[in-house]
Amino acid sequence: MDHLDHVLRQWQAERPDLDTSPMGVIGRLSRASAAVDARLAATFTAHGIDAATFDVLATLVRQGPPYRMSPAELAADAMITSSAVAQRLNRLERGGWIRRQPRPGDGRGKLVEITSAGRAVVDQVLPDHLATEESILEPLSAGERHQLAQLLAHLTPST
């Protein structure tokens, strides 16, 4: 009897003419995501950064050498606007974690490169971050995790 059970019961009493069952799934998805975000944020705060910072730095690291991406690629990867990327990069550049370089052969473009300080942040935070994710998933068996990932993939068209 979680929160969504209560919500569905209320709807059933107030609007018995409607099939409100989809709310049970979508509502739990929304609340699970918010709960997970909150737990991840705590780890980032403990390391003096936030999720947006880690997101950009980790995305650059996982590209492998030479650890460079265009702002547009970063935007697509993080599912945010190019404007939001520009503002994130301003902060990260002020902090000395990334550098902007001109893109060879295209005077419009830039390449974002992580600095050694930025690499160090990822090296320090990543193990803790993974441990937090692992502890979030602790209630699920390996099979259940796989099953959950599969089901979620069906809700995410073409990303």
Added chain:
Amino acid sequence: MDHLDHVLRQWQAERPDLDTSPMGVIGRLSRASAAVDARLAATFTAHGIDAATFDVLATLVRQGPPYRMSPAELAADAMITSSAVAQRLNRLERGGWIRRQPRPGDGRGKLVEITSAGRAVVDQVLPDHLATEESILEPLSAGERHQLAQLLAHLTPST
């Protein structure tokens, strides 16, 4: 081969020393939630409102008569701060969708009551909203929906 498969492959190449598999589940959860939110938002926009507005009005309606809640209850239900609730209520009150009344017997408290105009908004939007949710879940069978809800509930401690 979705986006998360690609991400995991990158991590495997760059940091084979770490078990990055939890990212596959948590990442898909995050992206699925974002994708769902975007689809829901489109329906709300089509009706000239946003998710926050619908959230408050629908929460009041599903309480049943007399459709009243305290701001604190609204905050707990929506998982936002009481400050955010106060600002949402300011907008909704300006729009004529809710009323604030003093709480009998407690000079500190208030009771938020939905107006007939607010009820009308929910009556108009709710069927479309449910249709959108249904279409989001369309790739999943009834059994899979139930399974997904169960798995998500395990990730959401005590809400």
Added chain:
DNA sequence: CCAATATAGCTAAGTGCTTAGCGTTAAACT
């Protein structure tokens, strides 16, 4: 070739949240 259009990245302004802190009323403690 060169004008028209598209692309890349950015700033400015607007929005809705959070944190911090206020005034008011209720409850708890001596």
Added chain:
DNA sequence: AGTTTAACGCTAAGCACTTAGCTATATTGG
């Protein structure tokens, strides 16, 4: 009873995003 502490709802300020629109460079099409 009177003082302290807690609870309630709110505003002010700060923050990270969005949308709108800018400049500069590339590409397309007559």
